[in-house]
Amino acid sequence: MRGGHKGSAWGKWPYRLRRWTEVPATRMEGKLFIVFLFLVLLPIGLITFIASERYTGTIENNTVAYVSQISDKMMSKLDDYTTDMKKISIIPSYLNEIQTGLQWSNEYYKGKDKESFQSPSAGESQMKLQITRKVESSIAFMNNIKEGTSNVYLFDLYGNPYYVIKSGGKRSNLQQFYDSWKESAYEAAGKPVLVSTQEIAGQPGSKQQYMFTVVRDIIDKSYRSIGMIAVDANINVIEGIVNDLDQTTHGLTMILDQKGYVIYDSEKKYLAQNLSQNEVARLAVGSSGSFHLNVNGEPQLVVYKRSEETGWLMLITVPENRLMEQAVQTRNYTFAAAAAVMAFALFISLVLIFALTRPLRSMVKLMKNVQSGNLDVTFPLKRRDEAGMVGLAFNRMMARIKQLIEDIYTIEQRKKQTELDSLQHQINPHFIYNTLETIRMTAVLHDDAEIGDMVQQLGQQLRYSIHNGHEIVPAEREWEHLRSYMQLVNYRYGDMFQLELPEEAAVAGIRVMKLLFQPIVENCVNHGYTDAKARFHIRVSYRREGTDHCFTVKDDGAGMSERELMQLRSSLELEKPARSDGHGIGLRNIHERLRLRYGAMYGLTVNSKPGEGTEVAVRIPVQEPPPTAV
Numbered sequence: 001m002r003g004g005h006k007g008s009a010w011g012k013w014p015y016r017l018r019r020w021t022e023v024p025a026t027r028m029e030g031k032l033f034i035v036f037l038f039l040v041l042l043p044i045g046l047i048t049f050i051a052s053e054r055y056t057g058t059i060e061n062n063t064v065a066y067v068s069q070i071s072d073k074m075m076s077k078l079d080d081y082t083t084d085m086k087k088i089s090i091i092p093s094y095l096n097e098i099q100t101g102l103q104w105s106n107e108y109y110k111g112k113d114k115e116s117f118q119s120p121s122a123g124e125s126q127m128k129l130q131i132t133r134k135v136e137s138s139i140a141f142m143n144n145i146k147e148g149t150s151n152v153y154l155f156d157l158y159g160n161p162y163y164v165i166k167s168g169g170k171r172s173n174l175q176q177f178y179d180s181w182k183e184s185a186y187e188a189a190g191k192p193v194l195v196s197t198q199e200i201a202g203q204p205g206s207k208q209q210y211m212f213t214v215v216r217d218i219i220d221k222s223y224r225s226i227g228m229i230a231v232d233a234n235i236n237v238i239e240g241i242v243n244d245l246d247q248t249t250h251g252l253t254m255i256l257d258q259k260g261y262v263i264y265d266s267e268k269k270y271l272a273q274n275l276s277q278n279e280v281a282r283l284a285v286g287s288s289g290s291f292h293l294n295v296n297g298e299p300q301l302v303v304y305k306r307s308e309e310t311g312w313l314m315l316i317t318v319p320e321n322r323l324m325e326q327a328v329q330t331r332n333y334t335f336a337a338a339a340a341v342m343a344f345a346l347f348i349s350l351v352l353i354f355a356l357t358r359p360l361r362s363m364v365k366l367m368k369n370v371q372s373g374n375l376d377v378t379f380p381l382k383r384r385d386e387a388g389m390v391g392l393a394f395n396r397m398m399a400r401i402k403q404l405i406e407d408i409y410t411i412e413q414r415k416k417q418t419e420l421d422s423l424q425h426q427i428n429p430h431f432i433y434n435t436l437e438t439i440r441m442t443a444v445l446h447d448d449a450e451i452g453d454m455v456q457q458l459g460q461q462l463r464y465s466i467h468n469g470h471e472i473v474p475a476e477r478e479w480e481h482l483r484s485y486m487q488l489v490n491y492r493y494g495d496m497f498q499l500e501l502p503e504e505a506a507v508a509g510i511r512v513m514k515l516l517f518q519p520i521v522e523n524c525v526n527h528g529y530t531d532a533k534a535r536f537h538i539r540v541s542y543r544r545e546g547t548d549h550c551f552t553v554k555d556d557g558a559g560m561s562e563r564e565l566m567q568l569r570s571s572l573e574l575e576k577p578a579r580s581d582g583h584g585i586g587l588r589n590i591h592e593r594l595r596l597r598y599g600a601m602y603g604l605t606v607n608s609k610p611g612e613g614t615e616v617a618v619r620i621p622v623q624e625p626p627p628t629a630v
Contacts, residue, residue: 032356036349041342048338052331063249064290064303067316070245071288071305077241078255079309082214084146085231086192089216091142092154092229093190099220101134102227105156135162142231150211150232154218155182157227171200171211171232185217185228192216194310196261197235197272210235210271212263235271238264251300251318256281258311284313292320359387363394375402454491472624473514475507482540485518489525497525500539507542510549512620513593519586520553520604520616528557528614544622548602551618560608568606587616594620 092098108127135154142152143164151171154162159178171177177198184193195213214231242253246266255264260276275281283291284304293300299320306313366377375398379391479501486499499521517540524538533556541552560568572591591604598621608614 032353033349036346036353040345040349044338044342044345048334052334056331063301063318067245067249067303067318068288068290068305070248071303071314071316074241074245075305075307075312075314078238078312078314079307081146081233081237082194082310085214085233086194086216088142088145088152088231089192089214089229091138091145092218092227093220095138098135098138098154099218099226101131101137101162102154102156102218103220104131104134105160105162106158106226109156109158109160132162136164139164146233150234153230153232155228155230157225173200177213181213181215181230182228185215186225188217190217190219194257196257196259197263199272200232210268235264239266242266245316249316249318251316253317254280254315256313256315263312280315281313284315293317356387359391363387363390366394370398375405450491454488458488471514472511475510475512476504478512478514478517479504479507481515482517482521485521486538493529496534497529497536497538500537502540502542510542511624512549513597516590516594516618517551517553519590520618523586523616524553524555524557524614528555528559530558533557547622549620549622551620552615553618554613554615556613559610559612559614561610565606565608572604572606590618594618 092102104127108124108131139152139154139162151163151165153171153174155178156162159175159182161174161178177195181193181195184195193215195215197210197212200209200211211232211234213233216229217225218227218229220226238255242264246253252266253264254262254266254270256275257263260274260278260281262270262273262275265271280293280302283293283302284306286306287308288305290301290303293302295317301318301320303316303318304313305316363379366379369377377398379394381388381391381395482499482501486497489497521538521540525536529536536555536557538553538555541554543550543552568587572588574588587604587606594603602619602621605617605619606614607617
């Protein structure tokens, strides 16, 4: 059941394919226009669209690659800068002046409370001044090592700061960050710690400032902590690095630390804020990449890069309207050019379509005139192209149709005359029948039974031959006619001829043409009999080969020579008989009748050898062909 269902499903595919590919019954102009639409207009539009999209994608890819390269360089500069800041932070561990000053500071402030700081003695003030000079003597040097660093701050173990004021001033809120710095430096155990951007309090009246800082625990030669260093850098350092990029991309740049705090922001709107939960930070997965994002309703291309040195995340936004401005212009120019080309192609195609279909429309008009009965039409031949060849064939067809109509008219006239002659000649057979019956009755009255039988047999022969009945008869009736004919022949020759027919069961239900076998048997009697034979045998046999009935009529007479056999075979294939005196037309008549009725594959085949008799094979189809319409 499964196999049958599958086969039936597969069997429907040819029908479905024909249905899908079937062209609607529209005019030729519409079909040609549909073909033009699918083969010209749609491909041009599709290619234009794909080229535009690929161009836009190429611009975006190139932009991402360019911005990625720039971000790598920017991040490399920032990494170098922070590395230099870390190197500055390790200097106190190698300078004896700083270590000695910090140790003096720790010893000086050890065990003292805050009240004693407010009212020191003259000796303590002198000691404090010496400590400050000792420590700050190297701070000025460290302040000028790296361009862009704002200030270097040194702290003893008790949080007392030492610094040298630069032109930018100092922090007024150092103690606000000291505790968090100290904790980070202590946990790092002598390693530098990069602290994210913080908003600092400067001098009264000065503008708002933001700094990022490197802090480190200061270790002496005995690996004991003697204080802490903090190296400040203004975010203007970063701004100087990314400013050129922002001008090129017309976008913004933002740098986040590992915890999501904003180190730098081109707009300075989110500095020192935590954006770890922001969508931009969440979409920046991995070390680098890009994505699209709507920022305040404006589409942006975001390219990001994460530093392996600091862990900072650099986000660069590029407005897509500025990015794709040239691409949009190019796309508009391309679409305009494609539209112009398609309009021109459409105009040319319409001209060609109407030029090609005009002869066809003329042909259709002429055919409608022919359909209405007007045969006196002619297609005007102007060009010798395909349409002209069709028109020439149409003119020839119309000339042939008119000739055929004339021929049919002539044939019908002759047919009517023949029917009249046939009606006239039907009188003659009745006269012959009546005359033969009179002769037979006279023979019976004179007690001559043999003559009466002969006359009766001859009458049956004439009735079977001349009677205008069916052309096809059962084989049994043909056998009866053969037996009657052989009886007449044996009256003449004294029972010298012996006829052998197939069994009735073998030919039951087979229908053959009337008078098919009698001319063949008569040919055997007239041309095969010799006085040298006491008995002459004629045998009719039957067999079936596939879809054909095959009969064989064989005698044991004189046979034919090779030359006579070739002449006989040639005469069977001639379109017209070689002689018109009535000799040798029996076999040819049967052969023509068979071929006219059943086709060129059927007919007679003759084989013969001298002294061995003659064999005539008759082949007819099992299935009777349908009657030909007149």
